[in-house]
Amino acid sequence: MSAGPTQTRRPARATPRTHHRLLLRRPVAGRANVPVGPPARADASTAPASVRKPAARVGLVRTALVLTDVVAAGTAVLVVAPTGRDGVVAASVLLLAVRSAARLHRSRLRLSWFDDLPRELAALLVTMGLVLAGAMAVQQNLDTRIDVAGPVEVVLLATLVALALRAAVLFAARLLRVRRGVGEPTLIVGTGSRAMELDETMRAHPEYGLRPLGHVLSEDLDLVVERERAALSARIRDAAARHRVRVVVFACHTVDDAAVLDAAIEARRDGLGVLLLPWLSELVHDHSGVERLRSIPLLRLPPDPRNRLSWRLKRLGDVVVSALALALVSPLLVAVAVAVLVESGRPVIFRQERIGLDNRPFTVLKFRSMRPVDEREQHTQWSIAGDARVGPVGRLIRRTSLDELPQLWNILRGDMSLVGPRPERPSFVERFSAEHERYTARHRVPVGLTGLAQISGLRGDTSIADRVRHDNYYIANWSLWLDAQIVVRTARELVRRGRH
Structure with a gap:
């Protein structure tokens, strides 16, 4: 909006x-x-095209550290599994996940075994805690005794092997850097x-x-x-x-x-x-x-967010959620379409050019909340708040954001995402880009149905500079967890507005 x-x-x-x-x-x-x-x-x-996108590659040290953890976990499983104890494979997989979350495989300049000891200890303690908590939960639900000796032995043995292998890998990497100029x-x-x-x-x-x-x-x-x-x-x-x-x-x-x-x-x-x-x-x-x-x-x-695996999960979530939402709210879509048709006639859907990812234009879809306007007005009029042509139905769907529901189709098509900076019209993008140097930076990710700026009260007649700061903060700190927070807060805001 x-x-x-x-x-x-x-x-x-x-x-x-x-x-x-x-x-x-x-x-x-x-x-x-x-x-x-x-x-x-x-x-x-x-x-030339070959110059524009140099291929990214995973660092050799990082790859070697991942392999050492896999080898350490596999070694521990092979040693403990013959004893007939259960849960050893699950414990090794859990340890690998926790060590990855602790960023023990990250790229780094200083290759120091001692620098990573606090992370190693934290990963060990968290894994042990999860193993014990999981065993207690299973015992309570299944009313059976779980032997945690096997998983505990796997976690301890894998950590010790990983520490030894990491020391060797880091020493070899430092040697290659100094002696071979790697x-x-x-x-x-x-x-x-x-x-x-x-x-x-x-x-x-x-x-x-x-x-x-x-x-x-x-x-x-x-x-x-x-x-x-x-x-x-x-x-x-x-x-x-x-x-x-x-x-x-x-x-x-x-x-x-x-x-x-x-x-x-x-x-x-x-x-x-x-x-x-x-x-x-x-x-x-x-x-x-x-x-x-x-x-x-x-x-x-x-x-960059779009170079991460989690960004592909974001796109998968967009497709699944938008498809399910379209199916679930289809009766509501029909009801709103009929109400708009009765109040102001055709067309029911309002189409407007907006600017999306990489400054590419696309056509955004909305339920029309007022009588048709000429082509020039829809490109140059900033806000229709208080416009006499907005009827009761238009005011209701705008206040509850029901007019934005057709954008679920934009999300399914890939024009937009559920969460991202809100899209704007070309004329205003050009104007704001000239007035605010950071404005164009917000187009480096797909635009969204909702965003951090919107849930932070930056709707209506509010500061463009504040919106730009919020949008760029969102991009710089993007994560799936941040997206989830924005979706929950958006839903809470819609419920509050619907009560008034």
Whole structure:
């Protein structure tokens, strides 16, 4: 449902003069990083298809750690199973799931066996607790005694084997990084002493697995011209294709830099690893999202939501829920259609062009809540709240959001998702994109029937800037659990509005 803009337009800034340079550096005896000439200028609109999407790959260390856990669990099952005890296979599978949830297989720069000991202990305790809780539940329901000795032995033995194998894998990985130069080809985006310090530290300490290939430099990173933003993203993509770059480190401390934001978003979408050098890095405390390159903290961004397995589950959920909902509410759909037809005639369904994923247009479906308007009005009128042409039926279906039910068909088709930023008309997308630099970033995921902004009270005549912040927060922190929370809160809000 659309709402009126309340933000004043920011004064246009003078277009800065910008120059991007990609400097590929090779170590020279007795000297640090000597620049070697820049490649030909890359442009986002002319980049070949092979350049646009470098293939993502799973890290070798991460794969090896997964295999060690599988081998450890299998070994424990083979040792304990011949004793005839039950539940050993289930316990091993449970242990693997908990260790994965504890992020013991995550990508990391510092390969330290000791750093993971707290996670190892936590995974062991959680698994043991789940095994004991499951045994107690079975005993109460089936009124039979469950022998937990087998599952407990499997969990303990698998953990001990995993600890030994992990130590060997991490030692071998460090050796390969130092002796054989095995590491992720890395590009640094930024200027100044901090960017150079990153470059020098990576070269001096190959055990962290980053092999710097060069810098993307800009004389002025405060970029506002759209083609310059695209040029920065295109240069990173070009470097990824030409030099097999797998990691991009952003060492830019300019404030409100839309070009760097766009480049980081595109790098994540292309499957590249993205690390950020935080501002005031000396005050950054270690936590699960912080990596250390020696004493330099780097924030590792999680993979782009659409590159995760859980995103495929989100799409599967959209299909199942929308299909079931259409079947269950079909009588209600018929009733609303008849009511709209009686009140204001045909057409019952209102079709309007909206902007969805990757700024692609699609046709959104809604029950019509007022008499037909001309083509120009539906594209330029922001809100119809208080419009005299909205009758009693129109007011009811708008207040209860019943007018949005046909969008279940949009979700089933794949135009939309159940949860995501709300779609807007092309003319307003163009206007808000000019007024709010972060507005276009919300189109990097599919639009939704409901969203975080809507359940946060940002409906009707509310701030566009606040909506943009909520939408981008949702994308940055997306998870299936966050989607579930939004759906539940949306249902609760609809029930409340239906009572009034």
